[in-house]
Amino acid sequence: MHRDHINAKMEVDLALLKSTKGVLKISEMVCVFVAFVCYAVASRPVYIAATCMEFLITLGFLLLYLLKLNKMFTLFFWPLIDVFNSFFAAALMCILSLVAVSTYTVKGTLGGGIVGFVAAALWSLDGYILYKKITFNKPRTTAEAQTGAD
Numbered sequence: 001m002h003r004d005h006i007n008a009k010m011e012v013d014l015a016l017l018k019s020t021k022g023v024l025k026i027s028e029m030v031c032v033f034v035a036f037v038c039y040a041v042a043s044r045p046v047y048i049a050a051t052c053m054e055f056l057i058t059l060g061f062l063l064l065y066l067l068k069l070n071k072m073f074t075l076f077f078w079p080l081i082d083v084f085n086s087f088f089a090a091a092l093m094c095i096l097s098l099v100a101v102s103t104y105t106v107k108g109t110l111g112g113g114i115v116g117f118v119a120a121a122l123w124s125l126d127g128y129i130l131y132k133k134i135t136f137n138k139p140r141t142t143a144e145a146q147t148g149a150d
Helices: 003-007 014-018 020-041 045-066 078-102 107-133 142-147
Strands: none
Touching (some): 014 020, 020 078, 020 107, 045 107, 078 107
C-alpha cells in the first residue's frame, strides 16, 4: 500500500554543512554548548536547562535540514518555524545572558553569559537571513526555481 515510503532511502544533504545555513547552525550549537559547559561548571541549574534545551532544538533543526526531513514532512512551513525559533532563542539567550552577567558570583557564570551573547547574535543573524529568504506570496525568480533555493 505505502511501499514507496517503506523502500525510500534516507538522503543526506552534506552540502548543507558548508552552506551559510549549516555553518550558522553549527556555530550556534558550539556557542550554546560552551555556555552549557560554563554553566555546568558554575553549577547553575536554571541556566543549564535553558542552554541544553536550545542546543537540542538547534540540533533538531540541523538534523531536519541535513536529512531532508523538511521535504518529507510538508505539513509545516519549516523556514517560518525556524525563523520564529531563531528569534525566540536569541531573545531567551540574551535575557539569560544579561541575568547571568549581572548576577554572577562564579566566573563560569560570567563566561557562559558572554558566550551566550555570541550565541544570541548568531541566532539573530540566522533568523534575519532566513526571514529575507522567505517569499510571502511573491513569485520566485527563475534562478531560484532552477536551483531549488529555499
